[in-house]
Amino acid sequence: MSTAKRQTQQRTAIVTAIEGTDCTFTPQEVLGHAQRACPGLGIATVYRSIRELVEQGCIQRVVVAGSAPRYERTNVTHHHHFHCESCGAVTPLEGCSLKENYRLPSGFRASSHDVIFTGTCPKCADSEA
Amino acid sequence: MSTAKRQTQQRTAIVTAIEGTDCTFTPQEVLGHAQRACPGLGIATVYRSIRELVEQGCIQRVVVAGSAPRYERTNVTHHHHFHCESCGAVTPLEGCSLKENYRLPSGFRASSHDVIFTGTCPKCADSEA
DNA sequence: CTTTGATTGATAATCTATTATCACTTGATA
DNA sequence: TATCAAGTGATAATAGATTATCAATCAAAG
Numbered sequence: 066m067s068t069a070k071r072q073t074q075q076r077t078a079i080v081t082a083i084e085g086t087d088c089t090f091t092p093q094e095v096l097g098h099a100q101r102a103c104p105g106l107g108i109a110t111v112y113r114s115i116r117e118l119v120e121q122g123c124i125q126r127v128v129v130a131g132s133a134p135r136y137e138r139t140n141v142t143h144h145h146h147f148h149c150e151s152c153g154a155v156t157p158l159e160g161c162s163l164k165e166n167y168r169l170p171s172g173f174r175a176s177s178h179d180v181i182f183t184g185t186c187p188k189c190a191d192s193e194a
Numbered sequence: 195m196s197t198a199k200r201q202t203q204q205r206t207a208i209v210t211a212i213e214g215t216d217c218t219f220t221p222q223e224v225l226g227h228a229q230r231a232c233p234g235l236g237i238a239t240v241y242r243s244i245r246e247l248v249e250q251g252c253i254q255r256v257v258v259a260g261s262a263p264r265y266e267r268t269n270v271t272h273h274h275h276f277h278c279e280s281c282g283a284v285t286p287l288e289g290c291s292l293k294e295n296y297r298l299p300s301g302f303r304a305s306s307h308d309v310i311f312t313g314t315c316p317k318c319a320d321s322e323a
Numbered sequence: 324c325t326t327t328g329a330t331t332g333a334t335a336a337t338c339t340a341t342t343a344t345c346a347c348t349t350g351a352t353a
Numbered sequence: 354t355a356t357c358a359a360g361t362g363a364t365a366a367t368a369g370a371t372t373a374t375c376a377a378t379c380a381a382a383g
Contacts, residue, residue, distance in 0.1 A: 162296040172316025187301025
């Protein structure tokens with residue numbers, strides 16, 4: 066996963082941070098992780114790299130509930146998401162929960178689909194109990 | 195569906211406009227429809243009424259792709275959405291396309307779920323051809 | 324019909340995400 | 354190593370959605 070012509074500490078740190086995520090991420094989260102390897106890193110550079118990676122098709126924007134816009138690597142297997150209303154975490158759910166034989170009404174052509182479950186994650190369910 | 199104490203032309207027009215939608219709507223769309231019955235209507239009043247209706251549980255916020263935030267009546271039968279990348283329209287899809295026997299990993303408790311198909315709607319597919 | 328506080332419209336303000344600007348820094352090449 | 358355009362950080366600017374403000378209006382009650 067390369068972002069552009071020059072290899073800079075910043076880009077390396079950003080790409081490494083993104084590759085380290087297990088699911089979706091926000092620009093702010095990337096900033097936080099990448100700053101460990103690259104302390105002075107600024108948010109503008111994160112946005113620049115994210116835009117490049119989107120243009121390259123390495124990552125894509127995904128929409129999860131009312132939270133801030135998120136991105137996700139495209140080189141991951143098909144999966145869906147669980148959004149915890151309590152802690153805000155977005156967790157990947159393996160596999161696809163759609164009916165195998167589901168068909169859209171005639172005329173509709175879907176290039177992709179998303180399934181988002183909303184509720185309470187195990188961690189928050191425990192702390193509530 | 196009432197919104198508050200006084201019955202005003204504005205609230206009536208807004209509620210009527212919302213009841214007339216077949217699926218999701220944005221504040222701007224409500225403004226446009228309600229202004230037919232109530233010409234001077236301002237966007238602030240639409241936002242005020244929408245907030246009241248959300249607090250009353252009559253409508254809820256839904257998230258559809260990268261489009262502006264949308265709302266939807268809660269008194270509709272369970273369904274999902276198709277988002278046309280070409281024209282931006284959001285169309286309701288009857289029924290539920292999830293596997294009947296689908297179970298979340300242990301520990302997760304979902305209070306709701308959303309399925310969003312993205313692609314081309316019949317209208318746009320026709321005009322492309 | 325008068326009163327009065329709820330409601331409204333216009334618009335300024337706010338909030339958050341994202342982009343543009345620009346002087347300074349630095350990777351890659353000669 | 355010297356050069357120089359790509360890249361960067363700080364921050365101002367932008368954009369869009371939503372909320373706050375406030376004087377004017379109006380529904381409802383007497």
